[in-house]
Amino acid sequence: MREITGTDEITSPIELRQLLGEVMPRAANKERIALHPRDREWIATSPFIVIATSDADGNCDASPKGDPAGFVKVLDDRTIAVPERPGNRRADGYLNILANPHVGVIFLIPGRRETLRVNGRARLVRDAPYFDDMLVRGHRPILAIEIDIEQIFLHCAKAFMRSHLWEPDQWPVDDLPSHACLVKEVQTDIAESVEELERYYSENYNAKLYRA
Numbered sequence: 001m002r003e004i005t006g007t008d009e010i011t012s013p014i015e016l017r018q019l020l021g022e023v024m025p026r027a028a029n030k031e032r033i034a035l036h037p038r039d040r041e042w043i044a045t046s047p048f049i050v051i052a053t054s055d056a057d058g059n060c061d062a063s064p065k066g067d068p069a070g071f072v073k074v075l076d077d078r079t080i081a082v083p084e085r086p087g088n089r090r091a092d093g094y095l096n097i098l099a100n101p102h103v104g105v106i107f108l109i110p111g112r113r114e115t116l117r118v119n120g121r122a123r124l125v126r127d128a129p130y131f132d133d134m135l136v137r138g139h140r141p142i143l144a145i146e147i148d149i150e151q152i153f154l155h156c157a158k159a160f161m162r163s164h165l166w167e168p169d170q171w172p173v174d175d176l177p178s179h180a181c182l183v184k185e186v187q188t189d190i191a192e193s194v195e196e197l198e199r200y201y202s203e204n205y206n207a208k209l210y211r212a
Helices: 011-021 035-043 092-099 127-133 158-165 179-186 195-206
Strands: 048-054 060-066 073-076 079-083 102-108 116-124 144-154
Touching: 011 102, 011 127, 035 073, 035 116, 060 092, 073 127, 092 116, 116 127, 127 195, 179 195
Parallel strands: none
Antiparallel strands: 048 060, 048 102, 073 079, 079 144, 102 116, 116 144
16 A cells, blocks of 8 residues: 555544544444344435445445435345346456455435445345335346345435535536436547447437346
8 A cells, every 4th residue: 555645644543533532322332133124114215325345355335326216125134135236247346245254234215315225144135025015117136136135224414415415506516427428538449429329328328227
C-alpha cells in the first residue's frame, strides 16, 4: 500500500476506540440473528440492495441489485434468497462467494434515510421451487444467492441526511459525460463508436433486462 506523507495512521483497536469513543448501548445491542416481522416488511418494500463479498484473499466487491419491490424472498426467519438477472457475466461477487461465503447486504427503500443491514453466509443455487415466485415479465432468475442470516440490524439515517441523497434540490450538478462516452474514453480497447454504444446502453439494455 502506498504511504502518503504526513498521515497519522490508526494501527490498533485501542487507538480506534480512543478516537471514536465507546459504542452507545442502543447501537451495541441492536443486532439480531433472526428476522422480525418488521424486517420482513422492510425487505418486501425494498427494490434495491447492495451485496458486499470478498474472495479468499480478501479482495472485495460490492454489487448493486434491483428489481420490483420485494424481489428478495424470505425463505424463513433465518434465510433469504436474492435472484440474479442477466448481466455482464463478470460474476465477480459469485466467484467470491464460491471462495468465501461471508456476505453483507444493505436494503434500501427510496425516500427512507435508514437502511436494513444483513450479514451472513451465502451459497449459490441454480434452481429451487421458489424460483417460480421470482418471475418478472415471465422470466425466472438465472440463479439465486441463498443467505443464512448471522446478523441483522437497522442502520441510522445520518449518512443519507449528510448526503441529501433523496433531496433533488440538493443534488450536485451532474456534468459527467454519458455512460457511453465514459466507456469509450476509459476503455481504450472499445471498437464501437459512441453512437453505437449509446444505442447498446439504451435499446439493448431495455430489451434484455430479463432475458439474455
